[in-house]
Amino acid sequence: MSNKGSGTLFGHPKGLFLLFGTELWERFSYYAMRAILVLYLTDKTVSGGLGWSTEDALSLYGIYTGLVYITPLIGGWIADNFLGQRRSIIIGGLLMAAGQFTLALPHSMVDPNATTAFYLGLALLIVGNGLFKPNISTMVGDLYEEGDHRRDGAFTIFYMGINLGALLAGIVAGAATAAYGWKAGFLAAGIGMVFSLVFQMLFAEKLLGDVGKVPAAKRAASMSQTGRNQVLTKQEIDRLKVIMIMGLFVVVFWAGFEQAGGLMNIYTQEYADRMIGGFEVPTAWFQSLNPLFIITMAPLLASLWVKMGDKEPSSPIKFAIALFLLAIGFVCMVGAVLQQGDDMTAKTSMLWIVAAYYFHTMGELCLSPIGLSMITKLAPLRLASLMMGVWFGFNAIANYVAGMIGAHVGESGPLAIFGGIALTAAASGLILVVFSNQLIRWMHGAEGKVATQPETGPNGKPVEA
Structure with missing residues (x-):
């Protein structure tokens, strides 16, 4: 029996909260840098920037985020x-x-090699x-055994750490750069990573404990009598099919969701009419709605999944709920x-937009942490981290598709695009x-759920009970 660390906290292994903190500060580092990257590139050299054109800066930004995924x-x-995972993250x-x-x-x-140092930093x-x-x-x-119902809730808590880091990042990076310049923002990001x-x-x-110490392929080989180079079993192939099919729906969800930063x-x-009395709400503040809603709603949803026990929806149904919520948002x-x-000169209530962000965020909570959890349930042990990488690859495709969709606003107009995304998601x-x-059957009980189907006889007809 492997050592998975000591003790529990709020019904979960204490190791979950260590990983929560580790990821929180890593995401703080990432989002702090991302928040100022394009601004730094396009700022005038006399102000400490690199003086790039907007087109060049956005092009580099797209390449960078694509490679990140x-x-x-x-x-x-x-x-x-x-x-092994432990050494890899260090x-x-x-x-x-x-x-x-x-x-x-x-x-x-x-100087005069500022651009060279910049590219080295990105690399x-x-x-x-x-x-x-x-x-x-x-x-x-x-941290969890196969079939443990706490796993989806654990990933929802973990996901809250990601968004708490993102929320802090914008505030800190913005304050640091305003007071001390662009380099201070990158310095703050580096300190967060430390x-x-x-x-x-x-x-x-x-x-x-021992979690993440031994490479997954070595662990899988030690548990198998067939050695390291194992052929995928029928059950493993079925589970991988579920990952790839669910990935297609992930592309649909994120292609719509990522309109938040663009269209x-x-x-x-x-x-939007952003006036509250005599104060105009900055547009950038709307980007903070997503992490704010996640931080407030994630604990409630994680608790709900645990309390539902055997009645908890399967991953495919949670993904479907996420798509319906995305549709409601649009x-x-x-x-x-x-x-x-x-009259396109008229202003619309910003409450529509706040509501859209709320429904999109609730959809995200039903899909993104659940997807991470699903990969750990379905991927063969020897391919666990590789399949997690494949999962992030679907996000890369979705981000590209999102850009293509948003680019057509001039031809189609916002009504057609928003309505089209709503219909597609639904x-x-x-x-x-x-x-x-069918997807649940292909999971072969990985979630503690097996879709029932009638027993059939030699003639293919259902056998009477």
């Missing part, structure tokens, strides 16, 4: 076969801290993220556009409900 595929494979964390501090180097130390962040991102999530799942590493190094041995953001800026955006009527949710029993 793709490199976990490689990092997951390395962890599964060579390093090495990844060190590389990311080095990357942030490289970006924070004073100009006097790097360190990308490689470090590839080692860190898939493995910390996999370790959360490893906090993440310190948490992990000080408490991992006591709270995590919905622009619409809020141009068409129905709110349709309501905002309809309130304007034909239809996808219905399809998922229809095929949920």
Whole structure:
């Protein structure tokens, strides 16, 4: 029996809360840097920026975020076969801290090579993220035995840590750069990454035990008499089919959800009545609604999943609920556009937009942490971190699709796009409900649920009880 650390807290292993803190500070580091990256690139050199054009800055930003989602595929494979998850997140964390501090180097130390140092910093962040991102999530799942109903709730708590880090990041990075310049923002991000590493190094041995120490492929081989190079079994193939099919619905969800930073953001800026008395609410504040709703609602939802016990919905049904909630959110955006009527100079109530963010966030809580949990249930042990990397790859596709959708606003108009996303999300949710029993059968009881089907005789007809 493997050692999974000591004790429980609020009904969960204490190791969960260590991973919560580790991920919180890593996400703080990531989002603090992301919040100022494009602004730093486009700012004038006399003000400490690099003086790039908006087009070049956004192009680099797209490449950077794409690589951030793709490199976990490689990092997951390395962890599964060579390093193990624990060593991978330490090495990844060190590389990311080095990357942030490289970006924070004073100009006097790097001129005339400021751009070279900048690219080096980004490269360190990308490689470090590839080692860190898939493995910390996999370790959360490893704290629980197969069929443990606490796992979905655990990932919801873990997800709250991600968003608490994101919420703090914008506040701290914004305040640091306003007071001391861009380099201070990168320095704050680096310090956050150091906090993440310190948490992990000080408490991992006591709270995590053996979790994440041994590469997954080696653990799988030790539990099998067939050795290291095992052929996938029929059950494993079925479970991998579930991951790939569910990934398609993930693309639909995130392609709609990611309009928050693009089309919905622009619409809020141009068409929402953001006045409260004599105060105009900054458009950027609406981006804080998502992490705020997650932090307030995640504990309630995590508690709900645990209390439902055997009646807890399966992952496919939770994904369907997420798609329905996404659709409701875009129905709110349709309501905002309809309130304007034909006069596009008119302003619409910002309450429509607040409601949209609320429903989208509730959908996210039914999909994103549940998806992370699902991968740890379904992926073969020897492929656990690799499949977590594949899961993040679906996010990369979704972000690309989201950009393509938003780019058509000039041709189609916001009403057509918001309405089209709502219909697509609702239809996808219905399809998922229809095929949920088949997906549950392919899971082979990984969630403690097995879809019932009538026993059949030699003639293929149901056998009477």
